[in-house]
Structure formats: structure tokens, C-alpha cells
Amino acid sequence: MTNILFYVLAIVALLGAAGVVLAKSPMGSVVSLLGTFFALAVIYLLAGFQFLAGAQILVYAGAILVLFLFVIMLLNLGAMGSKFELSFAPLQSTRARIAGCIALALALVGLVAAQRASFAAVPERDASAPAIDSMEGLALELFGRYSLPFQATSLLLLVTMVGVIALAKRQRSGDEPAKGEERP
Numbered sequence: 001m002t003n004i005l006f007y008v009l010a011i012v013a014l015l016g017a018a019g020v021v022l023a024k025s026p027m028g029s030v031v032s033l034l035g036t037f038f039a040l041a042v043i044y045l046l047a048g049f050q051f052l053a054g055a056q057i058l059v060y061a062g063a064i065l066v067l068f069l070f071v072i073m074l075l076n077l078g079a080m081g082s083k084f085e086l087s088f089a090p091l092q093s094t095r096a097r098i099a100g101c102i103a104l105a106l107a108l109v110g111l112v113a114a115q116r117a118s119f120a121a122v123p124e125r126d127a128s129a130p131a132i133d134s135m136e137g138l139a140l141e142l143f144g145r146y147s148l149p150f151q152a153t154s155l156l157l158l159v160t161m162v163g164v165i166a167l168a169k170r171q172r173s174g175d176e177p178a179k180g181e182e183r184p
Contacts, residue, residue, distance in 0.1 A: 006046055013039040026072045030065065037061040
């Protein structure tokens with residue numbers, strides 16, 4: 001039963017993620033994101049990670065989603081229609097098709113590599129070691145075994161932040177008057 005519930009929740013999370021990208025209105029995207037967050041929280045509960053499930057609800061579904069809603073309200077983008085509509089226009093561009101082909105090729109390479117790889121047996125966890133759901137156990141795993149992926153994620157977020165700032169600065173500099181011109 002747990003496996004069936006996991007697959008159903010995984011499909012819900014994937015559909016919610018697709019709804020975030022394909023929704024026509026920003027409010028539809030936020031509602032889809034909320035569904036994705038809740039599906040992931042229940043998946044964490046199924047895996048036995050109560051702390052991560054609680055953090056998912058409090059941090060993401062609570063704080064981050066509220067931040068998105070405030071931005072939508074401040075920008076006056078919140079006109080949600082009577083029905084949820086999807087737009088496949090972003091997927092029609094050549095860049096999107098190339099990105100999709102690259103993602104599919106990388107997924108296939110990853111699947112083939114995973115099939116051919118021989119993984120070492122996972123050692124039995126010491127009963128005296130803290131559980132991964134405790135803060136101490138989570139910190140030991142995050143800064144021990146998963147230190148490199150944690151740092152790679154941090155680097156990815158930093159690069160994303162710099163890119164957003166660069167794009168915002170470029171758009172703002174386009175609003176500036178040309179040299180020699182005065183602003184009215």
C-alpha cells in the first residue's frame with residue numbers, strides 16, 4: 001500500500017510541477033506549487049522523515065509560498081480566472097525543444113550509468129548513532145556523506161541569484177535615458 005501511495009503522490013508532485021510552469025495565471029502557478037509542496041511533504045512522511053516533512057510544510061508551503069503571494073499581490077498579477085488554464089506556448093520554442101532533448105538524453109545516460117554501476121552494500125546503521133530524522137543525525141548526514149551535493153546546491157543557488165540580479169540590472173539600465181539626454 002505504501003508503494004502505491006508513493007507512486008500516486010509522485011505523479012501528483014509531477015503534475016503540480018508541470019502546472020507551475022504551464023499555468024496561464026500566476027495564482028494558478030502558486031496553487032500548483034502548493035499541491036507539489038504538500039505531495040512532497042507526504043512523501044517525506046512515508047519515508048519516515050517527520051522533521052523534513054514538517055520543515056517542508058513550514059518553510060516552503062508556509063513562508064516561501066506566502067512570499068510568492070505577496071509578490072503577486074504587489075505586482076497586481078493576482079487576477080485569477082474562473083477556471084485553471086494551461087498554456088503550452090512556452091514549450092513551442094526551439095530553445096525549449098532543444099532543452100527537452102538535452103534533458104531526455106541526460107536522463108537516458110543517467111539510467112544507463114545506474115544500470116551498469118555496481119553499488120557497494122549500504123552498511124548497517126549503528127544503533128547508537130542518531131537517527132537521520134533527529135537534528136544531529138540530519139546534520140551528520142548533510143555535512144558528512146552529502147557534503148559535496150550540499151555545496152553544489154549552494155553554488156547553484158548563488159549562480160542563480162547572480163543571474164537574476166544581472167538580468168534585473170540589465171532591464172533597469174534599459175530604462176535609463178541615453179547619454180546627453182535629460183530625464184523629463
